[in-house]
Amino acid sequence: MRIAYILTSLGIGGAEKQVISIAERMEARGHHVALVVLKDPEKQEWPTTLTIHRLGVTKFLPSAIGGVPRARRILQTIRPDLLHSHTFPANMMARALRATGSAPLVISTIHNVYEGNLHRTFAYRLTDRLTVCSTAVSRAVAEQYIKSKAVPQKKISVLTNGIDTDAFSPSRSLADQAGNLPPHRSDKSFVWLAAGRDVPAKDFDNLLAAFRILRASMPKAELCIAGQPSPHRNNEAGVQWLGLSANMPETLARCDAFVLSSAWEGLPLVIAEAMSMEKPVVATHVGGVREFIRDKSALVPPKAPEELADAMLRIMRLPEPQRHEMGRQARAIIHRDFNINTKVDEWEALYSSVLRANEKAGARDSGLLRE
Numbered sequence: 001m002r003i004a005y006i007l008t009s010l011g012i013g014g015a016e017k018q019v020i021s022i023a024e025r026m027e028a029r030g031h032h033v034a035l036v037v038l039k040d041p042e043k044q045e046w047p048t049t050l051t052i053h054r055l056g057v058t059k060f061l062p063s064a065i066g067g068v069p070r071a072r073r074i075l076q077t078i079r080p081d082l083l084h085s086h087t088f089p090a091n092m093m094a095r096a097l098r099a100t101g102s103a104p105l106v107i108s109t110i111h112n113v114y115e116g117n118l119h120r121t122f123a124y125r126l127t128d129r130l131t132v133c134s135t136a137v138s139r140a141v142a143e144q145y146i147k148s149k150a151v152p153q154k155k156i157s158v159l160t161n162g163i164d165t166d167a168f169s170p171s172r173s174l175a176d177q178a179g180n181l182p183p184h185r186s187d188k189s190f191v192w193l194a195a196g197r198d199v200p201a202k203d204f205d206n207l208l209a210a211f212r213i214l215r216a217s218m219p220k221a222e223l224c225i226a227g228q229p230s231p232h233r234n235n236e237a238g239v240q241w242l243g244l245s246a247n248m249p250e251t252l253a254r255c256d257a258f259v260l261s262s263a264w265e266g267l268p269l270v271i272a273e274a275m276s277m278e279k280p281v282v283a284t285h286v287g288g289v290r291e292f293i294r295d296k297s298a299l300v301p302p303k304a305p306e307e308l309a310d311a312m313l314r315i316m317r318l319p320e321p322q323r324h325e326m327g328r329q330a331r332a333i334i335h336r337d338f339n340i341n342t343k344v345d346e347w348e349a350l351y352s353s354v355l356r357a358n359e360k361a362g363a364r365d366s367g368l369l370r371e
Contacts, residue, residue, distance in 0.1 A: 082104060249273075
């Protein structure tokens with residue numbers, strides 16, 4: 001197969017990492033793969049050896065429209081059998097290319113329960129006919145887009161994210177790691193890790209409020225955030241911002257537990273990564289988080305710092321052997337249900353099914369097949 005993946009950027013984010021992971025494994029299986037990226041290079045991006053084509057598109061509509069002929073020329077060179085798009089801007093670009101007759105079969109993947117305002121929902125609904133199908137990264141995402149009528153139920157399926165459980169393994173040696181978490185950890189401290197960009201979806205205001213409550217009871221607690229703080233953030237006791245991390249296995253290996261405080265999500269990969277590293281997890285009950293975490297006591301409502309702090313305290317007060325057993329059970333779930341190699345099998349099967357159905361339809365239309 002010849003597959004072109006189109007995405008908004010290669011910045012350090014879960015959706016971008018997932019696309020690269022799938023695309024690289026598809027290429028390793030002998031398929032012809034290329035990445036089409038809307039934005040210019042960013043300061044920090046996921047590394048990849050795949051062929052990358054940049055459109056230089058910005059968030060403004062005239063720039064996006066100007067990117068269509070550039071993308072069309074790229075596709076004429078790549079000649080893909082399938083165009084697989086990810087996140088709203090890239091999904092719209094793929095559909096625009098299909099509308100102009102310059103794209104092959106289009107598959108769109110939706111990564112979040114909230115990808116923007118009602119105008120975006122309407123845009124999805126209006127352009128759905130330009131795709132052969134859509135996929136959602138979690139049941140929660142699929143249900144949301146069916147409910148809003150952005151995608152017909154018959155045209156959307158769930159294909160969850162996956163991670164490399166070999167890379168995210170607690171058995172990896174820490175001997176030569178140069179991680180920076182935390183710089184002066186005491187033997188009696190308990191380190192929580194959070195991760196993500198300081199954006200409204202991640203709701204670090206909620207996390208920091210919860211941590212202040214937590215630290216009143218547990219002054220030895222520490223919080224490290226694998227992300228870059230917004231300029232308005234003040235220094236807080238016990239909190240360390242690590243900057244965006246492209247080496248999460250080592251960062252996770254150095255913490256005691258992981259916390260997610262998001263206001264909304266799709267299926268956050270970082271939770272699966274933490275679970276694969278055998279770390280206890282506390283998270284807000286948003287998006288598809290429940291599809292990872294089977295322990296209801298580890299889930300709290302969004303924007304409820306008191307409840308988030310209570311859940312974190314419960315983890316800290318557990319005996320260490322019990323926390324380790326929780327971690328082992330968490331890794332077993334991820335290894336069984338969210339292994340990246342299994343997900344690539346599922347994507348390959350979907351691509352093959354779409355191409356077979358298209359060939360059959362073409363043969364029927366040409367009169368080679370009779371019902």
